Amino acid sequence: MKPPRALWVPFILGRPLGQPNDPAFQRRVLRGALDLLECPVSAVPILADHPEEADGGVEMEGLACPVNYAPIEHDGSLANRLADEITSLSVWYDLGFERSGRTVFGGAGMTITEIAGAIVAAIDGDLPGPTTELSVGNTLRLAGEDLKAWVTEAANAQPGEMSAYALKAWFWTQTVAGEALLAAYEASKTSDNKSWRNQAPILIPAELR
Amino acid sequence: MVRLADVPEAERNVILGLDLPVYDTNPAVAGRPLRERRVAVISTAGLHRRDDRPFTPGAQDYRIIPGETPAGEIVMSHISPNFDRTGYQADVNIALPIERLREMAADGEIGSVADLHYSFMGATPPDELEETAHELARHLQADGVDAVLLIPI
Numbered sequence: 001m002k003p004p005r006a007l008w009v010p011f012i013l014g015r016p017l018g019q020p021n022d023p024a025f026q027r028r029v030l031r032g033a034l035d036l037l038e039c040p041v042s043a044v045p046i047l048a049d050h051p052e053e054a055d056g057g058v059e060m061e062g063l064a065c066p067v068n069y070a071p072i073e074h075d076g077s078l079a080n081r082l083a084d085e086i087t088s089l090s091v092w093y094d095l096g097f098e099r100s101g102r103t104v105f106g107g108a109g110m111t112i113t114e115i116a117g118a119i120v121a122a123i124d125g126d127l128p129g130p131t132t133e134l135s136v137g138n139t140l141r142l143a144g145e146d147l148k149a150w151v152t153e154a155a156n157a158q159p160g161e162m163s164a165y166a167l168k169a170w171f172w173t174q175t176v177a178g179e180a181l182l183a184a185y186e187a188s189k190t191s192d193n194k195s196w197r198n199q200a201p202i203l204i205p206a207e208l209r
Numbered sequence: 210m211v212r213l214a215d216v217p218e219a220e221r222n223v224i225l226g227l228d229l230p231v232y233d234t235n236p237a238v239a240g241r242p243l244r245e246r247r248v249a250v251i252s253t254a255g256l257h258r259r260d261d262r263p264f265t266p267g268a269q270d271y272r273i274i275p276g277e278t279p280a281g282e283i284v285m286s287h288i289s290p291n292f293d294r295t296g297y298q299a300d301v302n303i304a305l306p307i308e309r310l311r312e313m314a315a316d317g318e319i320g321s322v323a324d325l326h327y328s329f330m331g332a333t334p335p336d337e338l339e340e341t342a343h344e345l346a347r348h349l350q351a352d353g354v355d356a357v358l359l360i361p362i
Contacts, residue, residue: 003236014293020300044237102281164293206219
């Protein structure tokens with residue numbers, strides 16, 4: 001087996017074509033890769049460099065933490081604060097879905113409310129049962145990924161542009177969802193369930209474990 | 210692939226510690242002109258149709274993504290938390306550029322776009338995927354595909 005021709009691109013992990021919603025930019029990347037097929041065999045580079053940088057999104061402007069200004073009528077527990085956050089962000093998630101016609105949410109097959117409940121329950125050591133296809137750990141991991149997707153899609157629908165780095169920092173330091181996932185990860189360390197102990201770290205960026 | 214300087218240290222150390230294959234021949238093989246080639250995409254982003262089975266850690270299998278699948282029906286269950294997903298949330302073409310390929314085919318830059326595209330879960334060690342890769346290559350050949358874009362995430 002021979003290795004493929006390869007184009008190196010200077011874009012952040014997760015964005016191999018460089019810039020979302022920029023067809024001209026993406027086509028230049030594709031052309032850079034596919035044009036390697038036109039190189040004479042004797043002259044194919046081991047690794048060609050793509051010359052164009054992507055901006056990765058400008059720094060965040062206008063993205064607001066979800067703040068519920070309604071009178072607090074609960075005990076401030078994580079479960080209630082997460083429910084508040086979801087309520088506050090729902091209008092933005094719905095708007096994003098309405099505008100783009102797509103969502104990547106849904107891998108776990110649960111509603112966002114069910115997911116919030118499952119994550120909070122897992123923090124308290126109350127784990128869901130396994131399904132025929134998925135272990136407990138995989139079920140909760142997919143639920144966690146859905147929670148991340150739902151919250152970041154809602155944030156992306158808000159006015160203002162944001163960089164991927166800023167959005168990641170926002171999620172993990174300023175949202176209740178991020179707080180809940182970090183708490184679930186901490187709780188998993190002493191869980192009796194091996195699949196959950198194995199899967200929980202995968203929800204958390206390496207630098208935050 | 211991002212610059213190593215822009216990767217968190219823990220992830221950078223993993224990448225630097227990876228074994229690199231050694232090849233004893235020229236890597237390239239000749240083929241038809243690009244404007245005559247039929248192009249498929251193979252992603253390692255853990256993409257699949259919404260109703261497909263999600264990927265699990267160590268998965269060695271793949272999912273089929275028919276070219277006509279609406280963007281809203283494609284989801285991602287890659288296990289790594291260490292890459293940006295917001296670009297993909299905003300535009301599926303950032304990882305699965307089938308619309309771009311269609312435009313290039315319409316403009317005559319490539320011959321055609323394959324009917325079927327494929328996705329693996331990229332965190333699996335590549336050498337564990339070799340058998341599956343051979344099987345998939347046979348499907349691609351049967352479909353007349355003679356150029357494949359391997360797109361890591």
